[in-house]
Amino acid sequence: MVMTKPKVFIARKLSDEVVDKFKESLDITMWEDTDEPVDRDRLLEEAARCDGLVTMLTDQVDKELMAQGERLKIIANMAVGYDNVDVQTATEYGIQVTNTPDVLTETTADLTFALLMATARRLIEANEMIKEGNWKNWSPLFLAGSDVHHKTIGIVGMGRIGEAVARRAKGFGMDILYHNRSRKEEAEKELGASYYSFDALIETADYIVCLAPLSEDTKGIFNQEAFKKMKNSAIFINASRGPLVNENALYQALINGELKAAGLDVFEKEPIDEKHPLLKLDQVVCLPHIGSASVETRKAMMELSLKNVQHVLNGQQAKTPVN
Numbered sequence: 080m081v082m083t084k085p086k087v088f089i090a091r092k093l094s095d096e097v098v099d100k101f102k103e104s105l106d107i108t109m110w111e112d113t114d115e116p117v118d119r120d121r122l123l124e125e126a127a128r129c130d131g132l133v134t135m136l137t138d139q140v141d142k143e144l145m146a147q148g149e150r151l152k153i154i155a156n157m158a159v160g161y162d163n164v165d166v167q168t169a170t171e172y173g174i175q176v177t178n179t180p181d182v183l184t185e186t187t188a189d190l191t192f193a194l195l196m197a198t199a200r201r202l203i204e205a206n207e208m209i210k211e212g213n214w215k216n217w218s219p220l221f222l223a224g225s226d227v228h229h230k231t232i233g234i235v236g237m238g239r240i241g242e243a244v245a246r247r248a249k250g251f252g253m254d255i256l257y258h259n260r261s262r263k264e265e266a267e268k269e270l271g272a273s274y275y276s277f278d279a280l281i282e283t284a285d286y287i288v289c290l291a292p293l294s295e296d297t298k299g300i301f302n303q304e305a306f307k308k309m310k311n312s313a314i315f316i317n318a319s320r321g322p323l324v325n326e327n328a329l330y331q332a333l334i335n336g337e338l339k340a341a342g343l344d345v346f347e348k349e350p351i352d353e354k355h356p357l358l359k360l361d362q363v364v365c366l367p368h369i370g371s372a373s374v375e376t377r378k379a380m381m382e383l384s385l386k387n388v389q390h391v392l393n394g395q396q397a398k399t400p401v402n
């Protein structure tokens with residue numbers, strides 16, 4: 080008897096060397112375009128046709144999409160965050176949702192700490208100055224930034240990535256404060272991290288690092304009131320999701336001198352409009368959502384997503400279930 084393989088659609092062009100390993104057990108179709116997100120109409124068609132989907136954070140995985148597919152059993156979102164997926168509706172439809180935790184933790188923590196360092200020590204300004212031929216001299220306060228070592232870091236969202244950032248901060252002799260939905264006693268013991276309320280943390284820290292997931296509770300928590308509570312010398316870093324921050328309030332805080340600088344890997348709208356006023360400020364370092372973007376980690380995320388699909392379509396437990 081010829082067994083038909085389950086049908087799977089991957090909503091972005093992934094590495095063939097990873098995808099090929101799964102072709103023996105899965106009938107895989109992949110979005111052909113390497114750089115653009117899949118067309119919405121095509122994604123809806125594939126949802127109707129397939130048993131499994133691999134989606135990206137750029138895909139809106141909503142009720143309209145899930146209602147297409149009577150055979151759809153798994154949506155593997157290739158990110159640790161899954162705010163683009165309506166998980167409650169997926170559960171109602173009996174669809175398994177998975178994400179890609181763990182494999183990206185250290186890579187995203189590296190980038191978060193690099194962004195903090197680049198913002199504090201003005202690395203991007205310095206680099207642009209040389210390349211634009213503007214390095215004319217040395218002077219005592221030329222491109223002087225802020226120290227990182229032995230300062231206080233306040234991590235909002237002490238999940239896996241928050242803890243990995245805290246380990247890096249410990250190596251820099253920093254005092255570590257954190258705010259989280261629940262206390263992290265292990266991290267307190269291991270890293271000497273102290274639990275603070277949100278307000279106390281933003282009032283105290285020299286570096287405020289946002290790593291909390293986006294939810295109805297966290298949307299817009301970094302607003303005008305929050306930026307006013309921070310020290311004027313504080314530096315704000317966001318490597319989580321843009322909508323936790325009111326960008327207009329952040330811009331006002333920066334131009335009014337209520338906040339020293341900001342390092343942003345994520346934005347309210349992605350890609351951010353090139354005319355956005357935040358992009359005009361020297362004290363803002365911007366990156367295009369590259370937290371987990373190392374080749375090794377992105378391949379590990381691809382592999383984990385496809386393993387989740389394979390497991391679920393084989394009747395096994397998902398490796399990293401969300402619902």
Ligand code: DGY
Pocket residue numbers: 136157158159160161183319368369370371372
């Ligand atoms: C995630 O996995 O949620 C990251 O934002 C992707 O880089």
